[in-house]
Amino acid sequence: MSAFPSAGISIATRSMAWLIICFLVLPITIVFAVSVTDRPYLSLPHDGLSLQYYRSLLTSRAWHTSILHSLVIAAASTAIAVVAGTLCAIGCWRLGNRASNAVRMLMLVPIIVPTVVYALGIYQFWVDLKLIDSYTGVIIAHAVTGLPYVVITVSTALAGFDPRLEQAALSLGASMGQTLRMVIIPNILPGVISGAIFAFIHSWDELIIVLFIAGRGVFTLPRRIWDGINESLDPTMAAVASVLVLTTVVLLLIDIAIRARRTQ
Amino acid sequence: MLSRLAAIDPAPTIGADPSRSSLARRLRVGGSARYWLLMTPALALMIVFYVYPISRVLWISVTEPQPGLENFELLLTSASIHKMLLTTARISVLTTLITLVLAYVVAYALVHAGERARRWMFLGVIVPLWISVLVRAFAWFVLLRREGLINNILMTSGVVDSPLSLIWNETGVMIGMVHYMLPFGILPIYANMRDIDQRCIAAARGLGATRSEAFRKVFLPLSMPGVVGAGILVFMFSLGFFVTPAILGGGKTLMIAEYIKVQILEVVRWGVGTMLAATLVIVIGALLAVLSRFVDLRKLFGSI
Numbered sequence: 001m002s003a004f005p006s007a008g009i010s011i012a013t014r015s016m017a018w019l020i021i022c023f024l025v026l027p028i029t030i031v032f033a034v035s036v037t038d039r040p041y042l043s044l045p046h047d048g049l050s051l052q053y054y055r056s057l058l059t060s061r062a063w064h065t066s067i068l069h070s071l072v073i074a075a076a077s078t079a080i081a082v083v084a085g086t087l088c089a090i091g092c093w094r095l096g097n098r099a100s101n102a103v104r105m106l107m108l109v110p111i112i113v114p115t116v117v118y119a120l121g122i123y124q125f126w127v128d129l130k131l132i133d134s135y136t137g138v139i140i141a142h143a144v145t146g147l148p149y150v151v152i153t154v155s156t157a158l159a160g161f162d163p164r165l166e167q168a169a170l171s172l173g174a175s176m177g178q179t180l181r182m183v184i185i186p187n188i189l190p191g192v193i194s195g196a197i198f199a200f201i202h203s204w205d206e207l208i209i210v211l212f213i214a215g216r217g218v219f220t221l222p223r224r225i226w227d228g229i230n231e232s233l234d235p236t237m238a239a240v241a242s243v244l245v246l247t248t249v250v251l252l253l254i255d256i257a258i259r260a261r262r263t264q
Numbered sequence: 265m266l267s268r269l270a271a272i273d274p275a276p277t278i279g280a281d282p283s284r285s286s287l288a289r290r291l292r293v294g295g296s297a298r299y300w301l302l303m304t305p306a307l308a309l310m311i312v313f314y315v316y317p318i319s320r321v322l323w324i325s326v327t328e329p330q331p332g333l334e335n336f337e338l339l340l341t342s343a344s345i346h347k348m349l350l351t352t353a354r355i356s357v358l359t360t361l362i363t364l365v366l367a368y369v370v371a372y373a374l375v376h377a378g379e380r381a382r383r384w385m386f387l388g389v390i391v392p393l394w395i396s397v398l399v400r401a402f403a404w405f406v407l408l409r410r411e412g413l414i415n416n417i418l419m420t421s422g423v424v425d426s427p428l429s430l431i432w433n434e435t436g437v438m439i440g441m442v443h444y445m446l447p448f449g450i451l452p453i454y455a456n457m458r459d460i461d462q463r464c465i466a467a468a469r470g471l472g473a474t475r476s477e478a479f480r481k482v483f484l485p486l487s488m489p490g491v492v493g494a495g496i497l498v499f500m501f502s503l504g505f506f507v508t509p510a511i512l513g514g515g516k517t518l519m520i521a522e523y524i525k526v527q528i529l530e531v532v533r534w535g536v537g538t539m540l541a542a543t544l545v546i547v548i549g550a551l552l553a554v555l556s557r558f559v560d561l562r563k564l565f566g567s568i
Contacts, residue, residue, distance in 0.1 A: 009372065009373060009376040013369060013372060013373060014373050014376075014377075016369050016373075017369050017370045017372070017373030017374070017385065018373075018385075020366050020369060020370050020446070021370065021385055021388035021389065022388075023366075023443070023446075024388055024389065024392045024443065024446055024447070025388050025391065025392060027400075027403050027404060027407055027443065028392060028395055028399070028400060028403050030403050030406055030407055030413065031399065031402065031403050031406070034406055042406055043411075044413065080309075083305070084305040084306040084309055085306055087302040087303065087305060087306065088302065088303045088305070088306030088307070090299075090302055091299040091300065091301075091302030091303035092303065094299045094302075095296065095299045095300075100299075100303075103303055103307065106307075106310060106315075107306065107310065109310075109314070109315075110314060112500070112548065112552065113318065113504075113545060113548065114503070114504025114505075114506075114521060114544055114545075114548070115504070115506070116504060116506055116521040116524050116525060116541065116544075117318060117321060117504070117524075117541040117544060117545055118314065118317065118318060119525075120321050120524065120528055120537060120538060120541050121316075121317030121318045121319075121320055121321040122313070122317045123528070124317065124320060124321070124324075125313075125316070125317040125320065140309075140313055141313070143309065144309050144310065144313045144314045145314075147306060147309065147310065151306070176298055201394070204396075205396045205397065205398065207397075207398060207506075207507055208506050208507070208521075208525075211525065211529070212525075212528070212529065222396070222398050225398050225399075225402065226398065229398075229401075229402055229405060229511055230511075237402060238402075238406070241396075241399040241402055241403070244395070244396050244399050245395055245396075245399060248394045248395050248396065249391065249394075251394070252390070252391060252394050
């Protein structure tokens with residue numbers, strides 16, 4: 001049901017709104033059109049469609065390496081963020097006092113402070129610790145900046161969970177670990193999975209930190225796209241972009257499905 | 265990213281816990297330390313790998329090359345920094361204003377739409393948000409450049425004789441930024457509008473107000489908290505934005521984030537780079553302090 005009667009809105013306003021939505025969605029679809037071009041440069045297909053750039057994406061070692069690097073980093077940093085973030089959200093939820101609210105606010109800081117500021121800091125720190133251009137370095141940086149997403153989604157899931165269930169488990173003799181594993185986690189699993197998806201996408205998309213702390217050794221996908229835009233205008237870029245858009249839409253649908261099931 | 269998160273509900277009411285037996289109380293007291301233990305990994309990660317590096321940045325800004333506020337004097341004296349700050353401020357303010365107007369229209373249509381239309385509109389707002397900012401900047405790059413699609417269409421249809429320069433200037437940067445920021449504007453405004461009691465508008469109409477009067481004098485003021493919240497949020501994100509300005513500005517339109525990157529990675533002037541980073545943090549901190557007086561921050565970050 002609409003909260004307001006639709007009589008309260010003119011056709012002009014409604015069409016404006018749809019136009020703005022088109023402005024949001026349509027420009028992105030251009031990457032699909034360009035990815036099947038038959039020309040050797042970024043353009044729309046002229047005489048016919050061609051899949052040559054998907055083929056060159058499939059056979060290019062450079063892109064493969066970058067995808068692999070990104071996958072490894074995103075998976076590892078997501079794992080760290082999910083474990084630490086979930087435990088933290090549970091701790092905050094159960095304490096529910098001023099201190100834990102402060103902790104929750106602290107966990108939001110990486111979203112608020114511009115990433116470039118953090119990139120400077122971690123760059124300097126990694127120079128000291130000799131972690132520049134290493135998997136460990138990028139994974140830690142991405143895990144820390146991915147924490148907020150997990151803490152937020154898990155906190156949301158916990159808000160709808162009855163704390164008495166946890167107390168019941170504890171008073172019936174379950175240990176803390178058992179309670180976590182068998183009572184709390186299964187109940188908030190959708191929230192944890194959502195958090196994992198966000199943390200993964202965060203790392204998968206992250207460019208600024210990587211520009212500072214990674215070199216030739218760790219060359220993630222965003223880094224290669226960045227170089228591609230700045231240096232060569234190979235239409236393979238459009239094929240990569242199309243694949244990324246499709247992957248994201250699939251992940252989005254999974255998330256929507258999970259949320260729908262959670263609200264049932 | 266943020267926006268894809270569902271609402272953070274207020275902290276659950278632990279205080280209202282019905283179990284008052286001494287056993288339960290003992291468990292809770294004993295538990296308190298355990299709950300802190302659960303937070304330890306995240307807290308340790310945050311403090312060692314986030315708070316510490318950032319505080320070093322702030323520290324360097326007042327100690328490099330020598331202790332003092334010398335670096336900050338550049339804010340007043342350096343012409344190139346002035347120019348960059350003005351560009352950053354101008355682009356951020358304009359982006360925020362344009363975003364707010366467009367976002368208001370969409371949010372207004374969203375709350376007034378029927379269920380099916382709303383679901384589709386919502387999808388149109390959420391999907392772009394999920395898509396990599398690099399991919400989106402790339403799409404705009406393809407569309408806007410000199411040999412790009414828009415210029416092509418305009419030229420072949422004879423609207424213009426020579427290609428428009430839509431990229432590597434402030435126009436291009438702003439188009440890309442408004443595109444990126446729109447969902448961050450729409451969602452908080454929508455969340456606020458949804459909570460407006462429609463009976464207020466009905467009452468105004470019932471008392472003889474015209475539709476536009478009811479909107480101007482009742483709905484608009486009631487929706488202002490959402491607009492202020494969204495505005496500060498978008499402005500904050502715009503100030504520190506890197507990817508889109510860097511790609512669509514092409515090094516010609518320099519905003520602060522890219523300027524900082526150049527200072528550190530190319531000309532290696534840590535004093536200047538960290539000073540600008542510190543300035544950015546201070547400005548955003550001040551904005552948040554203002555924001556927290558108008559709206560519940562936790563609710564705001566939850567709504568997007």
